[in-house]
Amino acid sequence: MQLEANKRLAIFGKTRKGKTYWLKKHIFEAAKHIPVIICDMKLADFSKVPIIKDLTKFDWNVKTGVYRFRCFCEDDLRKFNKIAWEKLVSSKTRRAILVYDEISVYIENNSLKKFPYMKKLTVLGAAFGIGIWYATQRPAMLDKTLLSECKYVVSFQMDSERDRLAIANYFDPDDIMNLKKYWYYAYNDETGVSKHAPI
Ligand SMILES: Nc1ncnc2c1ncn2[C@@H]1O[C@H](COP(=O)(O)OP(=O)(O)OP(=O)(O)O)[C@@H](O)[C@H]1O
Ligand SMILES: [Mg+2]
Numbered sequence: 001m002q003l004e005a006n007k008r009l010a011i012f013g014k015t016r017k018g019k020t021y022w023l024k025k026h027i028f029e030a031a032k033h034i035p036v037i038i039c040d041m042k043l044a045d046f047s048k049v050p051i052i053k054d055l056t057k058f059d060w061n062v063k064t065g066v067y068r069f070r071c072f073c074e075d076d077l078r079k080f081n082k083i084a085w086e087k088l089v090s091s092k093t094r095r096a097i098l099v100y101d102e103i104s105v106y107i108e109n110n111s112l113k114k115f116p117y118m119k120k121l122t123v124l125g126a127a128f129g130i131g132i133w134y135a136t137q138r139p140a141m142l143d144k145t146l147l148s149e150c151k152y153v154v155s156f157q158m159d160s161e162r163d164r165l166a167i168a169n170y171f172d173p174d175d176i177m178n179l180k181k182y183w184y185y186a187y188n189d190e191t192g193v194s195k196h197a198p199i
Helices: 019-030 074-089 116-128 144-148 161-166 173-177
Strands: 008-012 036-040 066-070 096-101 130-136 152-155 184-188 192-196
Touching: 008 019, 008 144, 019 036, 019 096, 019 130, 036 074, 066 074, 074 096, 074 116, 074 130, 116 130, 116 144, 161 173
Parallel strands: 008 130, 008 152, 036 066, 036 096, 096 130
Antiparallel strands: 152 184, 184 192
């Protein structure tokens, strides 16, 4: 799947079906050309990636590489979004991809008002060269604004009907039910739907 750096991307799938594995491959590929900053909410999957201790002291002008900010609570997520917005939008030469694995830990339906900078990053960030990638097991719980902004959507297998119906605009719910482990469908708003073998 060819990805443009400033697009919004959502990745869905039941636990252990391959979301983070997919993310890792694409994160390290993208990071050869653009900095990728993970808002690390799961705190287990990216242990080799260097940690940003202080977001205000981080060099947001960095050109490439993968970095992560450990997000232990809602306030950390708010801080990450606010500083990312201020630093990236203040200079048009700065670009980055922000990755949120397990986004539903903090942001569920209609909870985006608690995260105003997340909304700004998602709705307005593309114009400033900011890419946003979300992953979650529960698309039915994801705030609708986040989902509707996504031009790329990837889905691994999911059993829950509610979750499959939540993304029925992109994929046939039966197709998502019948996917084998590690296989996925990808939707791109320019080229449509395609099925992919394991990475
Ligand atoms: N294409 C693949 N080939 C081989 N192993 C894979 C593949 N995709 C995932 N795995 C392995 O399967 C396990 C689960 O994958 P992964 O961590 O990506 O799941 P996940 O969808 O992110 O689950 P969770 O929602 O629980 O975080 C991992 O040990 C991973 O290394
Ligand atoms: Mg995962």
